[in-house]
Amino acid sequence: DADVTQTPRNRITKTGKRIMLECSQTKGHDRMYWYRQDPGLGLRLIYYSFDVKDINKGEISDGYSVSRQAQAKFSLSLESAIPNQTALYFCATSDPGRNTGELFFGEGSRLTVL
Amino acid sequence: AQSVTQLGSHVSVSEGALVLLRCNYSSSVPPYLFWYVQYPNQGLQLLLKYTSAATLVKGINGFEAEFKKSETSFHLTKPSAHMSDAAEYFCAATPSGTYKYIFGTGTRLKVLA
Numbered sequence: 001d002a003d004v005t006q007t008p009r010n011r012i013t014k015t016g017k018r019i020m021l022e023c024s025q026t027k028g029h030d031r032m033y034w035y036r037q038d039p040g041l042g043l044r045l046i047y048y049s050f051d052v053k054d055i056n057k058g059e060i061s062d063g064y065s066v067s068r069q070a071q072a073k074f075s076l077s078l079e080s081a082i083p084n085q086t087a088l089y090f091c092a093t094s095d096p097g098r099n100t101g102e103l104f105f106g107e108g109s110r111l112t113v114l
Numbered sequence: 115a116q117s118v119t120q121l122g123s124h125v126s127v128s129e130g131a132l133v134l135l136r137c138n139y140s141s142s143v144p145p146y147l148f149w150y151v152q153y154p155n156q157g158l159q160l161l162l163k164y165t166s167a168a169t170l171v172k173g174i175n176g177f178e179a180e181f182k183k184s185e186t187s188f189h190l191t192k193p194s195a196h197m198s199d200a201a202e203y204f205c206a207a208t209p210s211g212t213y214k215y216i217f218g219t220g221t222r223l224k225v226l227a
Contacts, residue, residue: 042219
């Protein structure tokens with residue numbers, strides 16, 4: 001089983017619908033992140049959380065919200081989806097005990113907003 | 115603001131040829147540097163990382179990268195490309211002691227038979 005699991009892997013929805021992308025991890029890491037990947041733009045940070053009570057906006061948080069339900073779970077919501085939120089979304093974790101530590105990624109959730 | 119630049123959004127090489135993917139960072143303080151690989155329909159996985167120890171870093175699958183402070187570069191190389199190396203490669207940086215990982219825009223590597 002994957003250490004970082006994202007659901008759903010693929011989702012097609014319509015403009016104005018509420019969408020939730022879920023992420024769970026078994027790595028025991030406190031830090032969790034949501035990134036968005038668009039062709040030619042690399043990965044951009046949406047939100048990050050250092051523990052259950054600590055949630056922070058990234059560089060492109062407008063139109064998104066998050067919930068850290070437990071150390072292992074971090075969900076991303078689009079309250080009212082719009083077509084330019086069509087993208088590949090990644091959840092990632094890192095180990096705060098190692099500032100040089102890398103990110104561990106889920107397999108991604110591909111969202112299409114019609 | 116710190117940034118990571120990858121020169122060439124697409125690179126094609128012949129099987130068996132040298133792979134060179136370029137990455138430059140902008141920072142007054144050398145950050146920690148990473149190369150990640152993304153295969154189709156998969157997440158990113160770490161190839162290698164530089165954390166201020168050795169300047170020549172060896173990673174998985176025969177890849178290596180050299181940190182050059184004078185050139186603010188961290189180019190990725192592999193002596194002999196294999197068909198299985200076809201993927202998208204991302205360079206990333208994080209300033210020492212911070213949460214913030216900054217990604218380049220990616221380079222898609224195509225390996226020709």
